[in-house]
Amino acid sequence: MADLCVHRVLTRGQAVGDALWYITRDRNEATARVWFGSIGMSQLKVCFVDSYGAAGWRLPHPLRGRF
Numbered sequence: 001m002a003d004l005c006v007h008r009v010l011t012r013g014q015a016v017g018d019a020l021w022y023i024t025r026d027r028n029e030a031t032a033r034v035w036f037g038s039i040g041m042s043q044l045k046v047c048f049v050d051s052y053g054a055a056g057w058r059l060p061h062p063l064r065g066r067f
Contacts, residue, residue, distance in 0.1 A: 002047035003063075007055035018067040019055035032067055 006021050012029070015022035024030055039045065044063055049055055057064055 002045045002058060003061050004044060004057055005047045005049045005055050007049055007052055018057065018065065020052070021067075 004018060006019055009015050009020050009022050012022045012024075014020060027033070034046075044061070
């Protein structure tokens with residue numbers, strides 16, 4: 001059901017591409033902001049996965065390459 005499967009990484013340097021995210025609470029450190037809400041209001045469905053291999057886009061999407 002997800003458009004993008006994301007793997008959380010431990011350092012900012014590992015966060016390369018759309019599918020590897022480093023999540024911070026510091027807005028000045030962030031390169032993008034994501035708001036989590038209901039599926040009906042979403043532009044993108046994200047699923048968090050436990051492995052690098054499972055991370056990535058599932059289907060072509062207009063937001064591809066923007067994270």
